[in-house]
Amino acid sequence: MEKKIILTYRKGNILNGCRLNLTKELVNILDLNEEKREFILEYKDKNIFLMATNNDIKEKKSVENGEIKHLTIIMKAGYEKGKNNYKISIPLQVAKMMQLDKIPMVKVKIEKNIIKITGIEKKVVNEVKEERILKREGKIYMITVKKGGSAKTFTAIQIAYFLAVIKKSKVLLISSDTSNDHLFNLLTVEEAQELSKDNNVSIDAVGKITIKKGLKQLVLSSEKKIDYKDYIIEARENLDIIPLESDIFRLTTAKEFTDYQNYMLKFPKVMKQLRKFYDYIIIDGIPVSDIDNFYTEVADKFIIPIVPDEATIRGAINLVQKIGATRIHAIMVSKYRKTAAKDEYLQMLNSWIKKTSIIYPEPVKELAQIEQLIKNKKTIFESESKYLLETQKSFIKVAKDM
Structure with a gap:
């Protein structure tokens, strides 16, 4: 190996x-x-x-x-x-x-x-790289939902970890949301700094992490000769992250607006190149329609995480109808606590999903063990707690057929 x-x-x-x-x-x-x-x-x-x-x-x-x-x-x-x-x-x-x-x-x-x-x-490295380019044509899955707080980033991380560490596939995880980047959800501050390349991560006196070059710079520099490895941080075995720099969509100056337009134009071309290096690319979407749309164009399939309330479920159904049910790989319910109202909402969702081929696993319960894992920068598959077995099975059901 x-x-x-x-x-x-x-x-x-x-x-x-x-x-x-x-x-x-x-x-x-x-x-x-x-x-x-x-x-x-x-x-x-x-x-x-x-x-x-x-x-x-x-x-x-x-x-x-x-x-x-x-x-x-x-x-x-x-x-x-x-x-x-x-x-x-x-x-x-x-x-x-x-x-x-x-x-x-x-x-x-x-x-x-x-x-x-x-x-x-070096010669062998180049031969290995060329061989991988010939063999790989990675699939792109987007985790998307039009409402914040629906466990979007949590879902993206668990699926990426399963594919990379357990299924032994080469996986790239990228984010479109600077407020909830994977770098800070999978690595401690010390690990983020240690695993960065060319001092790409800096940490100030109060522990704030800043990415010097990430997805934005990679995309905007795509016409030049680029080594993608300069932008990658290895979070786990087979699991790479390309972090997203802050304020990418602030759009308060003419230059920022021009950069944003160029980003949208070049992003699909960069994703086409990255497919050659990975078996899977997982895009963690941002719940803002105008920004999310151009990410949607490059995705092969979609996974929709939702919380069990009426507005979110109706929004998910509308999103499926907009994208097309054949492009939806799965819908995952998270933060579930058994109540009569929530079960009524889920019954509405379940009766609708039965008419499609969309994967719909058991809801992921709201558990203290999950909160602790997130705090410790760990995934559900890095725990041996018996309380997480059902949660693991739900994610396995979604990820094993990707």
Whole structure:
């Protein structure tokens, strides 16, 4: 498998850290858990070998002409309890010798309970990229609703996570709503800064996050030669985010209005190019009709999240009639609490949906566990709570046939 290496820099663009996030399979091979996080790292012949610890290991290091030829050390994996994520730091001198600072990408191979990590040459990277371009023609799904507070962003994140981490597809998540960007819903402030590239994320003294270059700049610069990776932040394995800069639709000056027109014109072309790199692109829409319309044009299918009240349900039905039922993949009810009134509204929706092929899973209940997960920047699939099993099943029903 291929994996990205996460690089961090300190002031002066000096490499400060080189990190690899571990999959569950790799964690199991190294026999890691929350209490036991030691493992063996061996470097030789420009390859890294990772192994579980044993009593016979002896640390050693040989240097020739200022370069490490052989290194065996015991290291400790980093652990994020809230996300159950494990990560390892690669010694900077080893990273530079493997040229990971130039091409932050590695091949990971498992050989008899030993993890072999090999750097990727530029030529190979280009060949891999071209192969992926030939194979991929990603589907674009839009999460849309004409009313705020309908769990739109929550829905987009859960579906994107399932497709990327559980289904093992390559997924891009983008937002059209700066007030509720995925970057801040999936990553802590520290993670957002650490995972950004080229200092793309800045944080002020009070913890406010600012995106320096995101979807707006990518779209407006699309006539130039662009490396899409410059705009991407990896939120989870196989799940990338292109954040949206603030105030993109403020439209208070002539330049802002011109930029907005150019954005609408170029956006479909950029999405056509991005399809080549991803299996799925999930667009989190914005509940403003005029702005949302040009996003709608590029989507293949739609998922409509709603809350169980009469106005929202009637609005959803009107939206389906406007877009066309054949383009609606699913309607998802969120924030459900059982009351006679809500059940009456849902019965109205259910009787109408039966006439279509739209997927309609069990309503997602309003749960304290979901609120806590959102606070901890986690998805429902990163929890083992029995109270979330029904919620997980609802999202699986929507995502598995996408």
